[in-house]
Amino acid sequence: MSALNETASLDLDLTREAGAPVRRDSPAGLETRAVSAWFGDHKVLDRVSLTMAPGSVTALIGPSGCGKSTYLRILNRMHEMVRGAALAGEVLLGEGDIYDPGVRPAEVRKRIGMVFQKPNPFPAMTIYENVASGLKLAGIKGVDKNEVVENSLKRAGLWNEVQRRLRTPGGALSGGQQQRLCIARSLAVSPDVLLMDEPCSALDPTSTRRIEETIGELAEQVTIVIVTHNMQQAARVSQHCAFFLAGEDQPGRIVESGPTTQIFEAPADPRTADYVHGHFG
Structure with missing residues (x-):
């Protein structure tokens, strides 16, 4: 990893003045440069470079086992929590x-x-x-919890459904409501980026639609990166797509990335066309 210069250090100031969540005019974007990843001797990603534009939704698509979820976890330093995991390249926030x-x-x-x-x-x-609890886990103090909870639940599209039962167990909510509660918990600390790993795969169609609506409502406020195997969902919620693919005994890599309309309507690589049209995967 390259060392931060003075300007980069200022941009990556991760402190909270007086313990309060930072309110920014616009979210930061993410970029990876030549990221490769290993679990022990097994290389799972090879030189993945991708720009995830601020205030937009980027969908990561591709067959199971091509490294999408590993890549997502690399974006917030969860990869290094696995014993034997290794990484090369750069991940830039701003x-x-x-x-x-x-x-x-x-x-x-x-x-x-x-x-x-x-x-x-x-x-x-x-x-x-x-x-x-999002505030507590992040060590943020000196804020109006009532205001943060209400605003976070509103941003997650859950406030109207739960405002009269805030003191009831979160586990008593439906699956879709629980997922939006988890989104609200993440939003409580005002993140720049929200990573979603197949957030609708365990939900019914109605709950899936509501989560997708929530993603659309958040898109201009937070940079969103979502892994999904649902091509219709990727086309509905994202502005940009990256198609990952791994070969036999070959690590995952990006075959093609670009605007979602291009990836689905006029992909440059025939493998991309085959995948988004359901011919394999």
């Missing part, structure tokens, strides 16, 4: 490399949140406590 030795992983995750495939609210906590 101008600064999040893997610079002077940058703490916990600080990165305040600005780059993650929503997982299966909703994971804290079952022993109320709806209110689930959202407020």
Whole structure:
């Protein structure tokens, strides 16, 4: 990883003045440069370079086992939590490399949140406590919790459904509501980026539609990167797409990336066309 210069260090200032969430005029973008990844001796990604534009949705598509979820976890430093994992290349949030030795992983995750495939609210906590826990986990103090909880639930499209039962268990919500609760928990710390790993794969069509609506409502406020195997979903929610593919005994890499309309309507690579039209994968 390259060392941060003075300008980059200023851009990657991950502190919170007076413990409060930072309110920015616009979210930062993400960029990876020649990122490769290993689990032990097994190389899973090879020189992946991708720009994820600020305030937009980028969909990562491709067959299972091509490294999409690994790549997503690299974007907020979860990859290094796996024993034997290794990484090469750069991951830039704005101008600064999040893997610079002077940058703490916990600080990165305040600005780059993650929503997982299966909703994971804290079952022993109320709806209110689930959202407020995002502040506690991030070490943010001196804020109006009531305001943060309400605003986060509104941004996640859940406030109208739960405002009269904030003191009931979060685990009692439906699957789709639990997923939006997890989104609200991530939004409580005002991240620049929200990573989503197949957030609708365990949900019914109605809940999936509501999550997609939430993504659309958040897109201009937060940079979103979503892994999905649902081509219709990728076409509906994203402005940019990256098609990952791995060969037999070959690590995953990006075959093609670009505007979603181009990837689905006029892809440059025949493998991309075959995948988005359902001919394999």
